[in-house]
Amino acid sequence: MKKLCFLALVVVGLLFNACGSKEASLKDYKDASLSIEERVEALLPLLSLEEKVAQMRIFHANIGVKHDENGKLKLSEKVIKKLKLGIAGIKNPGEHVDAITAAKLNNELQKYIIEHNRWGIPALFVTESYNGVDATGCTKFGRPMTSAASFNPELVQRQWDVVGREARLRGMHMCHSPEADLVRDPRFGRMSEAFGEDTYLTTQMVKNAVIGVQGNYEGLGNGTHIGAVTKHFAAYGQVLGGSNFAAIEISPRTLIDEIYPPFEAAVKEAKTLGIMASHGDINGVASHGNPELLTGVLRDQWGFEGYVVSDSNDIARLHYFMNVAETPEDAAQMGLEAGIDIDLYAEDSYAYLPEMVKKNPELEKLIDRSVRRVLRTKFILGLFDNPYINIEDVEKGNRAESSLELAKESDLESIILLKNEANTLPLDAKKTTKIALLGPLVTENTKAMFESVAGDNIKFVAEKGFHLTDETGGEPKLLPRDGRALDKLVSIARSSNVVVLFMGGDEFTSKEAFFTHALGDRATIDPVGPQDELIERIKALGRPVIVVLKHRRTLSINAIAEHADAILDTWDLSEFGDESTARIIFGEVSPSGKSPVTIPRSIGQIPFHYSMKEINYKKEYLFLGKGPLFPFGHGLNYGDFEYSDISISKGEITPDTELEVSVKVTNNGSMKAKEVVQMYIKDEIGSVTRPDKELKGFQKIEFDAGESKTVSFKITPQMLEFTRLDMQKGLEAGDYTVMLGTSSKDYLETKFKLVK
Template identity: 65%
Template sequence: MIWGGVLAAQTAKPIYKQPEHSISERVSDLLERMTLEEKVAQMRMFHAQIGVALNEKDELELSDKVIEKLKMGIGGIKNPGEHLSPHRAAILNNQLQKYIIENGRLGIPGFFVTESYNGVDAAGCTRFGRPINMASTFNPALVKEVFDAVGREARWRGLHLTHSPEADIVRDPRFGRMSEAFGEDTYLTSQMIISAITGLQGDYKGLKSSHIGAVAKHFAGYAQVAGGTNFASIEISPRTLVDEIFPPFKAAVIEANTLGIMASHGDINGVASHANPWLLTEVLREQWGFEGYVVSDANDIGRLHYFMKVAETPEEAAILGLKAGVDVDLYAEDAYALLPEIVSKKPELMKYIDRSAARVLRTKFILGLFDDPYIDIEQVASSVRSQSHLDLAKDADRESIILLQNNGVLPLSPAKTKKIGLVGPLLTSETREQFANAFGEEVEFIEAKGFELTDGNGAVPQLAPEEAQRRGIKEIIDKVQQAEAIVAFVGGDEFTAKEGFFNNALGDRERIDPVGLQDELIASLKKLGKPLIIVLKHRRTLSINTFAKKADAILDCWDLSEKGDYAIAEVLFGKVNPSGKLPVTVPRSIGQLPFHYSQKEINYKKGYLFAENKPLYPFGHGLSYTTFDYSPVQLSHPVLHENGSMYATVKVTNTGSLPGKETVQLYLKDLIGTVVRPMQELKGFQKIELMPGESKEVSFEILPEMLEYCGLDMEKNQGKGTFELRVGSSSASFQAINFELQ
């Protein structure tokens, strides 16, 4: 009787509520029970700012608009609790989830979504360095640790997915979102994407409880925008698309098993990405085997009508997105919200709605939301922004700082340099404190920010008036007269490089030189005759010609973590030996663009009148306080066969007096191709640590697939013939040897 009773109870319970069934079985069962309106609700997402809040008694408060939206359930909600502490955010998200489940006919949970450019984009979480900083480490294992921490912090505050990381290749520094991605190189970005996604997702195994799902974006070609301006057209050849732009996304799908993909604002060959079945279905799903869900970028399905102008009506825009393979409509009221009425007239579209709704439900089952939808509140306070995560942020900072140049002034000695000027518009309120924490009472710091770069307007910032900047320069010069060395914090901030949102916001620039009178500041400081060290903080590549000419040393720091100035102090005083490498090419002027290191070889034939035909700093460049010697590279075989492999080996020796880390880089160059080929392409790197006098052998396995590219027929081939293999410390400093592919 007992066994019969249990069996009867299990039988009565819907399959979708039984964890012992497969996800596909649970999805099918649930889908059969849902109405059209409930399915469409799963294909929509709104932002919590329209009315999801926690009152002073820690009780959930929902606006009438939100209550109306949740009547049929919801696919997801963006940024619930983003401005609350992690503990209160978890309280909010538990109550919000409970409301969604209990007020839905079938008890379908929602997923809650964030973004992750400096860690979790929410109050109270650890602020890590930007993705471009992660790329500068050339350390995939460390990057995975960082994103593992990000995934845990997001889940602990009640979040389930992140619209990150960016798998875009960014080669135009005019583009304001440059630092959100991992740089200009296809291979480096692919390795960073694999690390970021596997970290966020806890190697996929953590998705049910401890980690969050990644949504790689923007598929595809975003950041290749004409003129470097957001929302502009994308002009890119089919060969470049397949050989250089697709690989990081393919790696996200095949190697990292990303849970989601976000489509791109842009177009490919005139076809809007949100209405491109070749891109979102044939390539993504049929060729690569992607089984996750595709989400629109904000409002982009509706924009097929009123912005891209490839749909006559909002209804046609919704149909285009649905058929192309966009499963979730982010924010819009003029797109998938129209589907119930559309389907009443076009019932043949029902199969596409079932397809998309099933993908969303599958995602929720993978995330464990049907079986364990709530957060353990007691765990939150001790887990988010823990000391171990703050220490990890410092470790990533230390490895991402790049020593661009040094005439011997660095590292500074606290015993010899007792009074240091900390100056410049990128100086923060915490800089002096973090420097003092790093070196106690050993050094006296003279602080003088001088001026701000802009007025801080988040939409369209204006440069600070020149009169105010010149007063600031004078103030700085007056204050540092007694300093023995000067550290100038210059470059750019969150207002001089940012996302240019669709309406009433700008974030891109028509020039890439430092804004305002920063060159004038550096020239004035140089006249003082004191050692001048530049700390470069920025979110886009800058043509820093005056900085390079005047400075005794330059540290390129991009946008570090919340404790970034502490790591800068450690590097300046030699407690940490810098080991970062450039994930971009630094041009001398905007006129050189495009100027990525892997552009076609023929682009290097001619330069410009009255200008040097080389970058200010090459891709992969980064100095150390010690020196490294490379032996001639050796090949295990002179010939690589199409089904075989070979090894390239080099011995690296630390010939200096300090321990140091070096990133050994492997580049391949196709000497004769069936189409015009790149100058060279990064195909491997290894970061090693050596004590003074220590040597290590570094080996790279060379496989035929590393040599593949789209030939004349647009099919992948290995281009048999002679290749040059380059191993060295950057794209411009290497030893080379030839081999044959047969």
């Protein structure tokens, strides 16, 4: 009997110790004085397998997260079921309501999630950013390609700082942006989501976007900013034919030297919290099942410590679309082994992991690896200690006056003056009495915005005339030519002193081609509809014709370039875009944007970026003009800049030294203006064929009328590294040419040698 009592006491003691251990662990992971790693390791063992897998999944709020008619949180049965075990995150909760309503909704949603999973683990709420935060009631900035045209990384950082602040005020925590892809094929409908064709420019922009949105990393834990998920790793913009979901064929050397650097900078220099894998493959290896890419390069080489998330449903697509996995379970295992930590949206991928572990227990080690990364992110963001938004802060911080002014400033620095025949611009408001604002890209606010800038001396008449498509969301259709509409536009133009034509493309002629029921890529890049006919007819009237080009992909604007007296390339500006354009037209500010892409004459010239190998330029095409319509880096202004006196500090550089190259720049014009001084370097002889030239530096500098400045750049050995014949990245001795100028085609040059 005594023996039985002793055994009973032992059992009770063991149970007490087990409970005590669990309570100690519970206390540990909630103890803010511990390191993040200690808190993660305290929490992870408490989770069941099913709870771990829940921390590896994100669903979209559109399956049932909303407010009811009384403004209270309403969840669908499907969502309630998903949240019982906790969740990694939810995409876009509150995206269609104003900031205060969204903050209240997300506070309620977070409270529900914390209270309805065993360990009180908060969720990540995730957004995106293409024109600022992709949600109702936020400051609307220009798209990334528009920002790239500013050639001003500091301005981009300030812009994304606002994005990070406004997103956090809504209760968001992560952003599936920015894009670090290079875009060199204008057939691709997502072109304007990225920062252009050039490696160096994109690297500077992406790095500063990540720093901005994350509040220089310090804004994450103090609750003022959100984490970046830099995407799409890797080479997504290089899809064949510019067709979304198509294969990607790219040389390993190009991948290392041109595609990787923006991602590497986002990881090493900007500390991006997340990475999203690419829809595509790379030379036959699907990115979502590529351990060499997602673990070997990203983590082992670059030291990335954040989480990797799939693009929409792409782990499952390893089976049913990419056809590289025999079963859905095989696809899940491929993604897990490759290094994807979170499955975005799919119900037929990581959802199978609990059952898969029963057959293969070793998989739980990989699951633990991913869950650590997700929990670590939540601790970095401070969500265990401060998961809610202070509603009083939202009204003060969202759409602050400083943010709206920044949107205008960004516009003014991003507008590109492509052409200005006979100094058509700026217009003299005192000499102009009636201006026609015409064309398919005129908006309901265009006239009012121009009037707000020009005042009462000028009469404006605005007429859209025709639409470019039927504006069906999934698959827009072209409309038949409307002769009456064209006649009306010409008639209005005839009675005006000056015509401003708003032309190009819109969100229906260039957009993401989603997996099903959507098209957004194009087989040609000519302007759609009767736009060429419109400018030809109006030009024949003899009036000055100014074209405001709005678009989301590069267009072959041959007729526009021929007939317009002036062209302002605005890409896709902020909510104040037409006001900013008017300020440029009337000379309040000189344009200072530069083209972040090469503008071709024809789709037949593709591929056609400025930094192609020199041998690509040997031959032109029959019956087509020579070279691009406008080169990379091109952009005029109201100054009259002269470059002279290029000099270099010495004629040789070694692996341990640097050079300095300088040029004198003078504004011979009568107006203050900003100029982007660009530095390109050409490797004259290499063990492999080398680019014709590569952008290696730029400075945007303001000059008073008549002012001269000496602009200097450092040349470092790192700028000269490339992947050599032996596939090792390094230096090669030889001759180099350095070019300083106003574009990739207009510059002064000097030479130096690399001596090893």
